[in-house]
Amino acid sequence: MINRFEVTETNKMIENYNLDVRTITLGISLLDCISDDLETLNNNIYNKIKRLAGNLVQTGEDISKEYGIPIVNKRISVTPIALIGGSACKKSEDFVTIAKTLDKVAKEVGVNFLGGYSALVNKGMTPAEENLIRSIPEALAVTERVCSSVNVGSSKTGINMDAVRLMGEIVHKTAEKTANQDSLGCAKLVVFCNAPDDNPFMAGAFHGVTEADAIINVGVSGPGVVRHALKKVRGENFEVLCDTIKKTAFKVTRVGQLVAEEASRRLNVPFGIVDLSLAPTPAIGDSVADILQEIGLERTGAPGTTAALALLNDQVKKGGVMASSYVGGLSGAFIPVSEDQGMIDAVKEGALCIEKLEAMTCVCSVGLDMIAIPGDTKPTTIAGIIADESAIGMINQKTTAVRVIPVIGKGVGEMVEFGGLLGYAPIMPVNSFSCDAFVNRTGRIPAPIHSFKN
The missing domain is CATH 3.20.70.20 (Anaerobic Ribonucleotide-triphosphate Reductase Large Chain)
Structure with a gap:
């Protein structure tokens, strides 16, 4: 139980010293959305996120009002899209359609960011993963709330230097694609080593494949x-x-x-x-x-x-x-x-x-x-x-x-x-x-x- 002293002390921390809950992040598995038809895949992704995250923002606001605790951001993370789009996406442009779907549903449910436009390539790259990575500059240029991450190494597998070299090019192309916004696209792109599966913070959040169907x-x-x-x-x-x-x-x-x-x-x-x-x-x-x-x-x-x-x-x-x-x-x-x-x-x-x-x-x-x-x-x-x-x-x-x-x-x-x-x-x-x-x-x-x- 939290006693009266702790309540008073917490209130002081909130009022005077910028204490906040920075984010509630709803992790959503998209593994059951996989299809070899791109249109079906996009519809599955949209419908599942809309169903599970429809009340996320309102719930966060209700908790904030009732407890007096600022909850600054409400966010969503999804299964790395390179895995989800592997069957349906034959070229980089196909992956961009998924980015647009993610951005659309993020806006509709009201979250400020959605993470998981991601690939895990710390040991090697499949053709689908390379296509997703090459799509990142365009995907971040045509969306507002989608965040991207790529894991290029781990303590268990070493560092994929082919992916590192490619990510140097991708970061620069993302900067060029969003040059009219002071290269803001790069602020939504993280390159990891040892990325955790359960990170709620953007821009590196994604929903790991070892996680449950949905998680807070x-x-x-x-x-x-x-x-x-x-x-x-x-x-x-x-x-x-x-x-x-x-x-x-x-x-x-x-x-x-x-x-x-x-x-x-x-x-x-x-x-x-x-x-x-x-x-x-x-x-x-x-x-x-x-x-x-x-x-x-x-x-x-x-x-x-x-x-x-x-x-x-x-x-x-x-x-x-x-x-x-x-x-x-x-x-x-x-x-x-x-x-x-x-x-x-x-x-x-x-x-x-x-x-x-x-x-x-x-x-x-x-x-x-x-x-x-x-x-x-x-x-x-x-x-x-x-x-x-x-x-x-x-x-x-x-x-x-x-x-x-x-x-x-x-x-x-x-x-x-x-x-x-x-x-x-x-x-x-x-x-x-x-x-x-x-x-x-x-x-x-x-x-x-x-x-x-x-």
Whole structure:
């Protein structure tokens, strides 16, 4: 039971420190929608999503009003479309029709994003998976709410460098296709290593094939709450610091658990996981970078940043797992540049560069996220960045990801505005030395020795 003190404390966190449930994500399996006829397939997809998700948005709004808990986003994730469209889609253009169907039903049920326009190619690509990947630039250009992800590596299988090279080209083509929107399409495209099956956060969400027919996953967020708690223990030792983060993460996760169980009951859909990630927003005071500075850094990017982030990430996980039996997804601290005002300020002041961000991804929850780079960055350079992040994930047995945005027509130092939760960002410089000969090798980087555990 939640007592009166906890209710009062939660209300303060919501009113003063930007505590929110970032998303309720309804995962939907489309495996029973498969058909070798494209029109039938699209109709099956539309009808199943419409039937299961018709009350999702209203349910989220009702819970928010009744409990006084902000629920910022209501979203849908579906089975990777490369698997669903394999029989019916003979060319890339066929997959684009599915993207349009997904966008149409997402608008009709009222969710802000739908994830799962995805392919899992960490060991190899089928013709259908390659067709889906090649369709991504057009699919993201002609839709508003569809999000795409591609998993190119894992600790168990290694890194598919053919897919990495292709994704460097796809990211750049997506930027070109959406150049009139400051290359916004790339903000809806993530390249993963070790992608989790139950991630509720966009743009990387998809409904894993090991999941039930439908599932409710909830993502909570509370950087402002953690920062406020740490203000009270300035100058204290690491034991006090860590205990404070753990206790705060516990309270934040309890809110997510409450919402998840209630949404599950009302929608008559099983509860999956709570993702207890600290996901920042551009709002003042809702920043992971500010937490790192509260821990003791003058500015994020200073020496000690990676250690401070490792501490934060670990204590968030330790506190959260005590509040819910089913913690999953990504869970920890996110470091997207454009979505975090503290990160933006650190880049502007020269404290933070891509190389330091890459070091930080060794210990955070995801990877190089929402980073704007010059529009003339070569596809092979983007592929090299993807390969580096994938290697970190593969070797360390963790999820890593790349969501970089080569903004066509803009260069280092210019600003780009994405709007809403996606925020704004300065264009960051990228190492200009070539990795072409490395990226253009064909085949696969083998899995590390610790992958052999059978």
